[in-house]
Amino acid sequence: MKRFVFAPGLFFATVLAVSAAQKVEIPINYDEAKVPKYTLPDPLVANDGSPVRDAATWRAKRRPELLEVFASEMFGRTPAGKPPGMHAEVTSVERAALGGKAVRKEITLWFTAGKTGPKMHLLVYQPATGPGPFPAFLGYNFYGNQCVHADPGITLSTAWMRTNAENKIVNNRATEGTRGVSASAWDIEAVLARGYATVTAYYGDLCEDRAEGLTLAVGALFGTPAVEQRRADEWGAIGIWAWGLSRALDYLESDREIDAGRVAVHGHSRLGKTALWAGAQDERFALVISNNSGCGGAALSKRVYGENVERINTSFPFWFAKNFRAYNRREAELPFDQHELIALIAPRPVHVASAQEDKWADPLGEFLAAKHAGPVYALFGRKGLGVESQPPVNQPVIGDGVAYHLRTGKHAITPYDWAQYLEHADRVLKPRRR
Numbered sequence: 001m002k003r004f005v006f007a008p009g010l011f012f013a014t015v016l017a018v019s020a021a022q023k024v025e026i027p028i029n030y031d032e033a034k035v036p037k038y039t040l041p042d043p044l045v046a047n048d049g050s051p052v053r054d055a056a057t058w059r060a061k062r063r064p065e066l067l068e069v070f071a072s073e074m075f076g077r078t079p080a081g082k083p084p085g086m087h088a089e090v091t092s093v094e095r096a097a098l099g100g101k102a103v104r105k106e107i108t109l110w111f112t113a114g115k116t117g118p119k120m121h122l123l124v125y126q127p128a129t130g131p132g133p134f135p136a137f138l139g140y141n142f143y144g145n146q147c148v149h150a151d152p153g154i155t156l157s158t159a160w161m162r163t164n165a166e167n168k169i170v171n172n173r174a175t176e177g178t179r180g181v182s183a184s185a186w187d188i189e190a191v192l193a194r195g196y197a198t199v200t201a202y203y204g205d206l207c208e209d210r211a212e213g214l215t216l217a218v219g220a221l222f223g224t225p226a227v228e229q230r231r232a233d234e235w236g237a238i239g240i241w242a243w244g245l246s247r248a249l250d251y252l253e254s255d256r257e258i259d260a261g262r263v264a265v266h267g268h269s270r271l272g273k274t275a276l277w278a279g280a281q282d283e284r285f286a287l288v289i290s291n292n293s294g295c296g297g298a299a300l301s302k303r304v305y306g307e308n309v310e311r312i313n314t315s316f317p318f319w320f321a322k323n324f325r326a327y328n329r330r331e332a333e334l335p336f337d338q339h340e341l342i343a344l345i346a347p348r349p350v351h352v353a354s355a356q357e358d359k360w361a362d363p364l365g366e367f368l369a370a371k372h373a374g375p376v377y378a379l380f381g382r383k384g385l386g387v388e389s390q391p392p393v394n395q396p397v398i399g400d401g402v403a404y405h406l407r408t409g410k411h412a413i414t415p416y417d418w419a420q421y422l423e424h425a426d427r428v429l430k431p432r433r434r
């Protein structure tokens with residue numbers, strides 16, 4: 001994804017961001033010496049001040065408290081469960097896709113009875129090695145399903161998307177030129193060769209990534225008002241996208257060729273924030289992967305390094321609940337931080353990845369959040385990340401429950417990242433080998 005502003009090499013930069021009413025100056029810190037002194041909230045202290053000493057207390061008391069604070073103060077509240085009338089329609093099956101290496105399936109998941117309401121288009125590639133059930137990687141794509149592979153059999157998305165000449169999106173629609181533009185970010189052949197399925201959908205099917213999106217599609221289904229008209233704890237786009245990942249998993253539970261008990265949910269950048277929130281809320285996800293998710297994702301907010309709370313709420317006022325704006329320039333007052341979002345995934349495995357040049361996403365803050373989720377994994381007898389300091393570049397650490405890697409290069413998801421996720425998945429999802 002392109003950045004609105006990215007200023008590598010600047011230690012202290014000031015960016016101009018335009019809010020609805022006025023121009024505001026939002027300072028951006030890239031100087032480690034200017035990171036404020038902060039105290040991370042202890043995930044093992046309950047709201048009443050009592051310590052959480054065992055997994056049972058975590059599950060019954062503390063986990064619900066943290067889910068509540070992330071819902072009310074940050075992402076907004078998520079409607080529970082499947083909407084009535086939700087149903088799936090398999091629209092295509094090709095059992096000799098990708099030169100015989102894969103089975104390709106396309107499914108339309110309708111969120112209401114009938115065929116006029118909101119829907120998401122799922123694309124599944126699974127190994128052609130047998131009937132499965134296969135473990136799977138589930139994640140959203142940025143430009144429509146056809147962007148993940150040049151396979152001409154993928155149905156071209158007709159949904160709205162931001163015009164982007166480089167990625168061949170013209171007049172807010174995908175063109176034939178978008179086929180395979182994100183292929184390196186999916187590495188589908190590598191995933192299939194290791195015995196996994198890939199499942200994807202375009203995130204804009206659920207909520208267009210612009211302010212107007214909140215009142216359309218899934219937002220409309222739940223009566224979500226316009227961005228500024230929302231109640232303070234009403235959900236934003238990230239909440240809607242996360243909800244959609246759970247609905248995709250609902251579908252996978254009905255697909256006998258996929259093992260819904262072995263699904264890794266993943267996402268890059270804004271979709272990494274989304275994957276973490278989905279994985280925190282929905283315990284059916286067996287592995288959660290955050291690729292360069294940064295502010296509002298894996299990075300600690302209280303470090304105020306790179307993108308900060310005010311900046312993200314100003315650039316993307318529709319991503320989070322309005323309540324999150326109370327912490328603009330007030331990160332110290334946050335009653336939670338992102339290590340606790342990661343901790344909500346415990347004891348299930350989580351993998352946090354950073355890129356060395358991705359200062360905007362604060363790689364060190366992403367590492368520290370992964371590390372400080374550790375005490376919650378310990379309640380379940382797991383060691384967590386198991387390292388004290390950020391590992392050197394290209395030296396992944398797959399700990400006990402928590403994994404982290406820092407890759408050389410820019411903000412992206414690359415075949416190197418996939419190699420680490422596959423290694424981790426091989427340990428925790430244990431696919432059948434071909």
Ligand code: GCU
Pocket residue numbers: 001002003004268269270271292293294295307312315360
């Ligand atoms: C912007 C935004 C980030 C986001 C990124 C992306 O840079 O500020 O928060 O993660 O876009 O989604 O690529």
